[in-house]
Amino acid sequence: MTDAGGIALVLRGVGLWTPGFADAAAWSSRHVSGDMPTPAAPAAETPRAELLPPMLRRRTSLLTRMAAEVAAQAIAAAGLDRAHVTVIYGSVYGEIRTTIDLLEALLDPAGPLSPTKFHNSVHNTAAGYVSIAAQNRGGNAAITAGRATLAMGLLECAGLVAAGQGPALFVIAEESLPEPLAAGRTYGPLAAAFALDAPGSGGMSLRTCRLRQGDLRTAAPPAPVPAGLAGNPCAAALGLVAAALRPQGSVVRLTPQLQPHEDRGWLLELDAMPDPRGPA
Amino acid sequence: MLAAERMRPVPITAYSLCNAMGMTTVEVVEALGAGRSGLGPCPPEIGLAGSATVGAMPGPLPGLPARLAAYDTRLTRIAALALDELRGPLDRARARWGRDRIAVLLGTSTGGIGESERAHAYHHAHGALPAGYSVETSHALDASLPVVCALADVGGPAYVLSTACSSSAKVFAAAQRLIHLGVIDAALVGGVDSLCQLTIRGFAGLEVLSAAPCRPYCRDRAGINIGEGAALCLLEREGEGPARLLAVGESSDAYHMTSPHPEGLGARLAMERALQGAGLVPGDVDHINAHGTGTRQNDSAEGAAIAGLFGPGMTVVATKGYTGHQLGAAGATEVLFTVVAIAGGFVPMSVGAAPVDPEINVRVTTTREALRTRAAISNSFAFGGSNVSVLVGAP
Numbered sequence: 001m002t003d004a005g006g007i008a009l010v011l012r013g014v015g016l017w018t019p020g021f022a023d024a025a026a027w028s029s030r031h032v033s034g035d036m037p038t039p040a041a042p043a044a045e046t047p048r049a050e051l052l053p054p055m056l057r058r059r060t061s062l063l064t065r066m067a068a069e070v071a072a073q074a075i076a077a078a079g080l081d082r083a084h085v086t087v088i089y090g091s092v093y094g095e096i097r098t099t100i101d102l103l104e105a106l107l108d109p110a111g112p113l114s115p116t117k118f119h120n121s122v123h124n125t126a127a128g129y130v131s132i133a134a135q136n137r138g139g140n141a142a143i144t145a146g147r148a149t150l151a152m153g154l155l156e157c158a159g160l161v162a163a164g165q166g167p168a169l170f171v172i173a174e175e176s177l178p179e180p181l182a183a184g185r186t187y188g189p190l191a192a193a194f195a196l197d198a199p200g201s202g203g204m205s206l207r208t209c210r211l212r213q214g215d216l217r218t219a220a221p222p223a224p225v226p227a228g229l230a231g232n233p234c235a236a237a238l239g240l241v242a243a244a245l246r247p248q249g250s251v252v253r254l255t256p257q258l259q260p261h262e263d264r265g266w267l268l269e270l271d272a273m274p275d276p277r278g279p280a
Numbered sequence: 281m282l283a284a285e286r287m288r289p290v291p292i293t294a295y296s297l298c299n300a301m302g303m304t305t306v307e308v309v310e311a312l313g314a315g316r317s318g319l320g321p322c323p324p325e326i327g328l329a330g331s332a333t334v335g336a337m338p339g340p341l342p343g344l345p346a347r348l349a350a351y352d353t354r355l356t357r358i359a360a361l362a363l364d365e366l367r368g369p370l371d372r373a374r375a376r377w378g379r380d381r382i383a384v385l386l387g388t389s390t391g392g393i394g395e396s397e398r399a400h401a402y403h404h405a406h407g408a409l410p411a412g413y414s415v416e417t418s419h420a421l422d423a424s425l426p427v428v429c430a431l432a433d434v435g436g437p438a439y440v441l442s443t444a445c446s447s448s449a450k451v452f453a454a455a456q457r458l459i460h461l462g463v464i465d466a467a468l469v470g471g472v473d474s475l476c477q478l479t480i481r482g483f484a485g486l487e488v489l490s491a492a493p494c495r496p497y498c499r500d501r502a503g504i505n506i507g508e509g510a511a512l513c514l515l516e517r518e519g520e521g522p523a524r525l526l527a528v529g530e531s532s533d534a535y536h537m538t539s540p541h542p543e544g545l546g547a548r549l550a551m552e553r554a555l556q557g558a559g560l561v562p563g564d565v566d567h568i569n570a571h572g573t574g575t576r577q578n579d580s581a582e583g584a585a586i587a588g589l590f591g592p593g594m595t596v597v598a599t600k601g602y603t604g605h606q607l608g609a610a611g612a613t614e615v616l617f618t619v620v621a622i623a624g625g626f627v628p629m630s631v632g633a634a635p636v637d638p639e640i641n642v643r644v645t646t647t648r649e650a651l652r653t654r655a656a657i658s659n660s661f662a663f664g665g666s667n668v669s670v671l672v673g674a675p
Contacts, residue, residue, distance in 0.1 A: 007461065092420060094442070099393070099478075103400040106477050109329035118482035119537050119663050122389065123421060123442035128664025131532040137549060139530025140666070141450050145439035146422045152439040159457030163287060180403040181396060181415045 006212025006269060007158045008199045012080070012167060013206060015073030015193035016241045017047045017066050018229060023073055024192075027238070028245035037226060037242075047191075051082070052133050060120065060129060061098055063091065066191035067126035067173040068133070074193035079204040080167055082134040085195070086160050087127065089142040090153035090172040092233040094123040100178045126173070138165075150236045151211075151254035151266030157196045158211055167197040174234040187231035192241050206244060208271045216265040219251040240268065247273045286559055287460045289673065292513050293521035294369035295616045296362045296470075299509025299603045300335030305365055309620050315629035315648060317602050319493040319505055326475050327397065332484075333493055335507025335604025336475055348427050350417045353392040354474040354508075356427045362472070362510035363431050369514050370432050370468070377465040377516070382434040384425060385455050387441050387448025387471035389608030391421035394476035424472060436464050442608065445571075447471055448511065449611025449660035449668035453528035455515050470512035471609035479607060480506050486538065488575045494605075495632035496572035496598035497579050497644045504573045507604025511612035513619075522623035526655060526671040527557030533665025540578055540661060544585025547571075550667035551589055551657055558671050560655060562590045565671075567627050567651060568642075569618045569658040572598025573605055574632075582659065583640030592641040595651065597621070601631030611660035615670045618658045622674050627651045 016024040021037070030037040047069035049057050057065060067089055075082050098121045105113050119125075124142040131140055145152035150172055157168035173191035176182075199208060223239035236254055243252045249272040255265035298304065300318025301311035311318065322332040341357035348356075373382060395418040402410045417423050425438045437458065441450045448471020455467035483489045483504060490503035515525060531553060533546035540547065555561065568590070571582055579598075586594055599617050606613055621627055627649045634646040655673040 007463065092422070093415070094421070099396075100400075102478055102482070103396060106397055106481065107401060107404055113478075113481045113485040115482075115485045115487075115538075118478075118485055121478075121482075122444040122663050124444060124662070124664045124666060125537075127443065127532075127666070128537050131534045131665060132536070135534050137532050137534050137546065139453070139668075140443075140532060141441050141454075142443050143439055143441055144420070144422045145425065146416070146420065148439070149422075152437060155437055155458070155463070156439070156454060158463075159454060159461050162461040163457045177415065180400065180409060181419065183409055183415065185415075 006210035009158060009161060009209050009211060010197045010199055010201060011206045011209050011244060012195040012197050012204055013074045013077030014241050014244045015070035015077065017069045018190035019188055024241050024245060028242055052129060056129060061095055062189055063095055063173050063175045064126040064129055066189060067171050068130050070191045070193035071130060071169060071171050074169055074195045078195035080195060083136050084138060085167050085169050086138050086165055087130065087140045087169045087171060088153055088156050089124065089127050090144065090149045090170060091174055092144055092146060092149055093174065093177060095121045095125050097175055097178055100181065147233055148255045149234060154194065154211055154254065154268065161196055161198050167195055170194045170196065172234050172237045174232050185231060188228040190229055190232055190234060190238060192237035207273045210269045212267055212269065213264060214267045215263050216253055216257045217263055219253040219267050222253055243270055287456050289524040289526050290456050290459055290515045291519045291521045292523050292525055292619055293516050293519040294366055295513035295619060296365040297511050297613060297616055298358065298362045299606060299613060300338060300507055301602050303339045303361065312602065312617060312620060312628050313624065313648065315631055317493060317631045319604055326477060328477055328480060332480050333491060333505045334475055335505060337508060344427065348430060351423055351427045353395050353418055355390065355392050355472055356424050358474055358508060358510045359424050359428055359472040360431055362512045363428060366512060366514060373466050373514055373516060374433065379433060380435040381465040383436040383455065383458055383464045383467040384428050384432065384434060384438040385451040385467050385469045386424055386428065387451050387608050387611060388421055388424060388473055389442055389444050389447055390473045390476055390479060392418045392423055393478050394474055395419060397477050432468055434468060443666045444662035444664065445607050446611055446660040446662035446666045446668045447608040449615065449670050452525055452615060452670050453530055456525060456528060459517050466514060466516040468512060469515055470510065471612035472510040473508055473606050473608040475506060475508045490574060493632060494574035494601055496574040496600050497630060497633045497636055497640060499635045499637045501574045501576060501579060503575055505604035507606040509603060509606050509609050509613060511609055511616050513616060521675060523619040524673045524675055526673045527554050529553030529557060529669040531667045533667065535665050538663055540581040542581055544581040546665055546667045547582050547585035547659065547661060548589050550669040554657060554669040554671040565590065565655050565657055566653040567595040567597060567656045569614045569656065570596050570598045571659040571661045572600055574600060580640060583642050587641035594642050595627055595645060596642045597627050597645045598630045598633060599628060611668060615658045615672060618656045618672050622653045622656060622672065625650060625652055
C-alpha cells in the first residue's frame with residue numbers, strides 16, 4: 001500500500017463551494033493555469049445544500065451547509081452511495097460563528113445558553129447532520145491539524161481506505177473568522193471535498209494519485225486564489241480542486257511552506273488523467 | 281460498508297493519566313482500585329457564577345517551558361502534565377522507530393475555549409483582546425499539537441480528532457489504521473479536555489447536569505458532571521505492555537444530534553463492529569467499561585444495547601462517578617481504565633451506581649471485583665450520534 005513512492009490512491013471525484021463558485025467545475029473553468037479565478041456570477045450568499053432537509057438547512061451554520069453541499073457534489077461525481085461512504089470532516093476553527101454566539105451569551109453570568117447552539121458548536125456538527133440526512137450509520141470523524149488539515153484529512157482517509165472500509169470522502173470547510181477573536185484576520189468561506197478509494201477498486205474514477213511527504217519545492221507553486229480567500233487556513237484545498245480537474249498530471253502542495261528553511265511537507269502527486277480514447 | 285480488513289493488534293506499551301482522581305498515574309490508579317471519587321466543587325478560576333459539582337484537577341498545574349509560552353493554556357498544561365510521565369517510554373520508542381515514525385493523535389472537545397471565554401469577556405470590558413491571546417495558539421483545537429509534539433520530541437503525522445465525547449476513543453482507530461497503512465510505527469494517542477464555562481453551562485442548558493455527584497447506572501441517577509483531565513498512551517507496532525488494542529468499532533446513530541437511539545442501535549453497531557474487527561464473539565468479552573454518563577436516557581439506551589448483544593449477565597463498570605464526564609478526554613481515559621483493570625486483574629467499583637437501576641438488564645459492579653479479563657470493551661458516545669467501541673485485550 002505504501003512505499004517510498006507514497007500511498008497509492010484513486011481520486012474518484014471532487015466538490016467545491018465558495019462565494020461566486022457554485023461547484024468544482026465553475027471554479028476549475030475560471031481557473032486557467034496561472035490566472036486568478038474570477039467569479040462568473042455575483043457571489044452567492046449560501047450553497048444549496050440540498051442534502052439537508054429544508055427546515056434544517058435554514059437553521060444550520062454556513063459551515064455545515066457548505067460541508068453538506070460539497071459532500072453531495074463529490075458523492076455524485078464519484079458515483080458513491082451517501083448512506084455507505086465514510087466521511088471525514090476537516091476544519092481549523094469549525095463552528096466558530098456559533099461558538100462566538102455562545103461566548104456572547106456567557107457574558108451574562110446567569111443567562112441561559114441555547115441548547116441548540118450548544119450542540120451545534122461541536123466540531124462534528126456537520127458530521128452529525130449529514131449522517132442523519134443521509135441515513136449513514138458508518139463511522140465518521142471531524143479533524144483538525146491547523147494549516148496541515150488538508151494533508152492530515154487525506155491521510156486519515158487513506159488509513160480508512162487501507163483498512164478496507166471502502167471509499168472515504170474528505171470534506172474540508174472553513175467559515176470566515178468573526179471578531180473579536182479574529183483580531184483583524186479576514187478571509188472568505190470555502191469548502192471542498194475529495195472522494196478517495198483504493199487502487200483497482202472499480203467504479204468511477206478521475207485519476208490515480210499518491211499521497212507522500214517530500215520537498216515542497218518540487219511541487220508546482222501554490223495556485224493563485226482570490227485575495228479574499230488567501231488567508232483562509234484551508235485555502236490549499238482550492239489549488240487541489242483545480243489540479244484535480246486538469247487533465248495533466250501535477251504535484252500539489254498540501255501544506256504551506258511556513259519558513260524558508262522548512263522544505264519538507266505533504267504532497268499529492270496526481271497522475272495524468274487516463275486518455276478517454278484509450279491507449280494509443 | 282465493506283467488511284473491514286482484520287488489522288493486527290497493537291500493543292499499548294505505556295500510559296499516563298491525570299484527572300480529578302489524581303495528578304499522577306499512580307494516584308489515579310490507586311483511587312480507581314480504592315473506589316475513591318474525585319468529584320467536588322468547581323474551582324473559582326473557571327469563572328462560573330453559580331456552583332457545580334465537577335471533576336477538577338486536584339492540584340496546581342505547572343506552566344509550560346518558556347519556548348512554548350504562546351501555547352500556555354489550562355488545556356496544554358494538563359496535557360504537558362500527563363506527557364511528562366511518558367518521557368522514558370518516548371525516549372525508548374524514538375530510539376527504536378525514529379522520531380518521524382511516531383504520530384501524535386489527540387482527541388479534544390474543548391481545545392482552549394476557556395481562554396476564549398476570558399478573552400471575550402476582557403474584550404467586552406476593555407475593547408481589546410488581552411495580551412498573549414491569539415485564536416491560533418490559545419483557542420484552536422489543534423493548539424495542543426505543537427506543545428505535545430515538542431515535549432514528546434516526535435515528528436510524525438499529527439492531528440486532532442474532535443467528535444465531542446467520542447473524540448479520544450476515535451484516535452485509537454486512527455492509530456491502528458495508520459500503523460496498518462505503514463506510514464508510522466508508533467503513535468502517541470489520547471485525549472485532553474479542560475473545564476470551562478461553555479461546557480458546564482451548555483449541558484445545564486440541555487438540562488442534563490446533576491447538581492450532586494453523578495450516579496451512572498443508578499436507579500436514582502439525575503444527570504452528568506463535567507470533568508477535565510488527560511489520558512495519553514503509546515501504541516507501537518511491536519512491543520511489550522499491559523494490554524493490546526485489538527480493534528475499534530465506529531458507527532453513527534443517524535437518529536438525533538443529542539439523544540441516543542432509544543434502543544441503542546448505533547451503540548450496538550459499534551460494539552458489533554469492534555468484535556468483527558478482532559474476529560471475536562460476544563462470549564470472548566469479560567467486561568465493559570460503559571459510556572455511562574448518568575443521564576436517564578443515555579444509560580438506558582446503552583444498557584439495552586449491551587444486554588441485547590451480550591445477554592443480561594454482562595459485567596459493566598461505569599467510571600464517570602470518579603472523574604465526571606471529561607468529554608473529549610473521556611474516551612482515552614476509560615480505555616486506559618480498562619487497561620488498568622486488565623493489568624490489575626479486577627473490575628473497578630462503579631462509584632455511585634448503587635442501588636443499580638433494576639430496569640437495565642446488565643450486571644453493574646457496585647464493589648471492586650476480582651476478574652481475569654481476556655478482552656474488554658470501552659464505549660464512548662457523542663453528540664451527532666457518534667459511537668466508538670474500543671476493544672482491548674490482555675497482552
